[in-house]
Amino acid sequence: MNKKFCVAVISMVLTGLLLGGCAESPASVSSAPDTLTVFNYGEYMDPDVIEMFTKETGIKIKYEEAVTPEEMYTKYKAGAIQYDLLCTSDYMLKRLIEEGELQEVDFSSFEYKDNIGDKYWEFSKAFDPDNKYTLPYFWGTIGILYDTTKVKEPVHSWDVLFNGEYAGDIIMQNSVRDAFMITEKYLGYSLNTTDKEEIQNTYDTLLKQKPDVEAYLVDEARDEVVAGNAAMAVVYSGEAYLGHEFNENLAYVIPDEGSNVWLDSWGITKNCANKEAASKFLDFLCRDDVALKNFEYIYYLTPNETVKGQLDEELQNDKTLFPDDKETENCEVCTLTDPETNTLLNDLWKELKAN
Amino acid sequence: MVDKLTDFISRFYVAIIAVFLYAPIAVLIVLSFNKSRSRVVWEGFTLDWYISLIHNRQIQSALMTTLALAFLSAFISLIIGTAAALGISSMKRRSHRTMMVLTNIPMLNADIVTGIALMLWMIQFMPLGFNSVLLSHITFNIPYVILAVLPKVKMMNLSIYNAGRDLGAGPLRAFFMLILPQLKDGMLSGFFMAFTMSMDDFVITYFTKGAGVNTLSTMIYGEIRKGIKPEMYALSTIIFTVVFGVLLVANGNTIGTKERKRGYE
Numbered sequence: 132m133n134k135k136f137c138v139a140v141i142s143m144v145l146t147g148l149l150l151g152g153c154a155e156s157p158a159s160v161s162s163a164p165d166t167l168t169v170f171n172y173g174e175y176m177d178p179d180v181i182e183m184f185t186k187e188t189g190i191k192i193k194y195e196e197a198v199t200p201e202e203m204y205t206k207y208k209a210g211a212i213q214y215d216l217l218c219t220s221d222y223m224l225k226r227l228i229e230e231g232e233l234q235e236v237d238f239s240s241f242e243y244k245d246n247i248g249d250k251y252w253e254f255s256k257a258f259d260p261d262n263k264y265t266l267p268y269f270w271g272t273i274g275i276l277y278d279t280t281k282v283k284e285p286v287h288s289w290d291v292l293f294n295g296e297y298a299g300d301i302i303m304q305n306s307v308r309d310a311f312m313i314t315e316k317y318l319g320y321s322l323n324t325t326d327k328e329e330i331q332n333t334y335d336t337l338l339k340q341k342p343d344v345e346a347y348l349v350d351e352a353r354d355e356v357v358a359g360n361a362a363m364a365v366v367y368s369g370e371a372y373l374g375h376e377f378n379e380n381l382a383y384v385i386p387d388e389g390s391n392v393w394l395d396s397w398g399i400t401k402n403c404a405n406k407e408a409a410s411k412f413l414d415f416l417c418r419d420d421v422a423l424k425n426f427e428y429i430y431y432l433t434p435n436e437t438v439k440g441q442l443d444e445e446l447q448n449d450k451t452l453f454p455d456d457k458e459t460e461n462c463e464v465c466t467l468t469d470p471e472t473n474t475l476l477n478d479l480w481k482e483l484k485a486n
Numbered sequence: 487m488v489d490k491l492t493d494f495i496s497r498f499y500v501a502i503i504a505v506f507l508y509a510p511i512a513v514l515i516v517l518s519f520n521k522s523r524s525r526v527v528w529e530g531f532t533l534d535w536y537i538s539l540i541h542n543r544q545i546q547s548a549l550m551t552t553l554a555l556a557f558l559s560a561f562i563s564l565i566i567g568t569a570a571a572l573g574i575s576s577m578k579r580r581s582h583r584t585m586m587v588l589t590n591i592p593m594l595n596a597d598i599v600t601g602i603a604l605m606l607w608m609i610q611f612m613p614l615g616f617n618s619v620l621l622s623h624i625t626f627n628i629p630y631v632i633l634a635v636l637p638k639v640k641m642m643n644l645s646i647y648n649a650g651r652d653l654g655a656g657p658l659r660a661f662f663m664l665i666l667p668q669l670k671d672g673m674l675s676g677f678f679m680a681f682t683m684s685m686d687d688f689v690i691t692y693f694t695k696g697a698g699v700n701t702l703s704t705m706i707y708g709e710i711r712k713g714i715k716p717e718m719y720a721l722s723t724i725i726f727t728v729v730f731g732v733l734l735v736a737n738g739n740t741i742g743t744k745e746r747k748r749g750y751e
Contacts, residue, residue: 168697173708193698196708358526377524
């Protein structure tokens with residue numbers, strides 16, 4: 132072989148070793164004692180809150196964001212970054228708890244834990260039966276956002292989406308879970324059903340509804356109703372509140388049959404070395420002023436009961452932001468982690484979209 | 487008559503292409519001045535998003551990270567790439583070809599494969615952070631520099647260098663005064679190509695970045711769930727305007743020189 136080529140290869144290998152040699156520290160070591168690595172959804176915490184925390188406690192926060200629970204799970208499991216705390220959705224928390232990825236939170240050291248209403252600890256029990264691992268952060272529902280100039284009588288049931296009255300004027304969520312969940316509730320099933328026949332019936336109903344659907348959208352669903360391009364859309368409560376800001380003629384309803392209640396909660400990972408700092412951070416999030424700051428940044432439904440009293444009257448009376456207990460009575464938390472059912476749902480969804 | 491028609495069709499064709507290219511950017515610019523956060527409601531003209539952009543430390547730090555990454559990675563890969571191009575050009579034919587294949591592969595390889603591979607490699611040696619992203623960007627930038635510099639190396643006139651040495655210049659002095667100037671154009675375009683590649687990159691950055699490090703692209707990605715904020719529209723408008731301005735000035739110069747040349751004729 133050419134001598135020069137050999138030299139080139141050897142020097143390349145040497146450079147590699149050199150880079151390896153001068154690396155600071157191996158990745159397996161968790162972050163420094165006064166640093167917490169926090170994993171959260173994008174735009175899901177007021178940046179001021181993080182600064183406040185560091186100023187008050189001296190603990191630095193390394194903040195990382197993700198878009199979907201699945202993405203979080205994959206990044207967390209890959210182990211490239213050692214996360215201390217993470218905030219994700221109900222069913223993903225269930226999966227993490229089942230896999231032993233979270234450690235118990237010592238709530239007895241919390242000063243502000245009681246700011247979180249009892250109702251939300253009840254919701255949490257769907258995936259964290261003893262309220263040992265997770266701290267509720269934000270929550271919401273799925274319902275119908277409709278234009279009151281186009282839909283004359285108040286909506287009370289999922290039926291308006293399926294009876295053909297508003298054919299061509301309906302926007303559905305472009306997500307397998309959301310589409311199936313609301314239809315399952317409409318048919319009177321549990322939204323966590325694993326019964327094949329029930330799922331098949333749900334699919335048939337969705338297929339029958341398909342010609343009436345103007346579009347299956349995610350983020351744009353709200354905008355279409357705001358702009359007056361559709362009479363109604365299936366949206367999340369947080370989106371509905373923002374839609375109301377742009378167009379006064381919109382109403383949001385959680386149908387009487389019930390719907391999905393989702394909950395995003397915090398957990399401490401099993402790798403977290405500095406549990407005390409992690410607990411401090413979670414407790415800090417429950418504090419009245421911090422919860423208010425985050426609420427005013429995100430405008431999702433908050434489980435922190437001190438927030439409502441700090442707002443002006445108009446917001447306090449907003450039914451979208453502060454629904455009555457009665458409205459969420461028939462709602463369920465999604466805890467479906469059964470892989471077989473998930474595959475079935477995904478296959479049916481693909482079939483539905485292809486049809 | 488037929489001439490007029492073909493003339494019209496060709497003009498129309500160009501116009502349509504221009505519309506498809508620039509209409510989305512026009513929408514973005516218009517939205518950056520919209521008082522409402524919504525994408526579908528126009529509530530009036532405002533400069534608020536530009537003002538809140540100035541006060542938004544997250545966006546600023548992401549912008550600084552992006553620029554620092556682009557500049558540092560382009561500069562370092564310029565040095566390594568130029569050296570590599572000089573080395574490769576003096577190789578024998580077979581090893582020359584082997585090296586070219588080796589440097590071309592990373593360019594053609596799917597970003598996601600490069601990204602995951604780099605991540606797996608990096609976590610063996612260092613915690614992911616700014617440094618790991620920088621190393622990754624240098625890695626994928628080097629081939630672009632080599633590609634831009636190599637042709638210039640081949641066109642280079644070595645006799646000038648030899649003459650310089652004969653007249654008593656040391657090897658370093660001869661290199662910097664006689665070789666580098668001949669490679670200048672290639673190096674410049676290699677640098678800019680690397681700079682752009684680094685600024686544009688999302689996939690590789692996403693996989694190799696550590697917690698708390700955000701470039702503009704990864705930051706925008708994080709915002710998707712709750713809707714992109716109009717500050718981003720404002721920032722994109724500024725970036726577009728700057729690039730457009732730079733291009734105008736650059737092209738204005740070349741148009742000027744052409745006209746001057748014509749004047750001499």
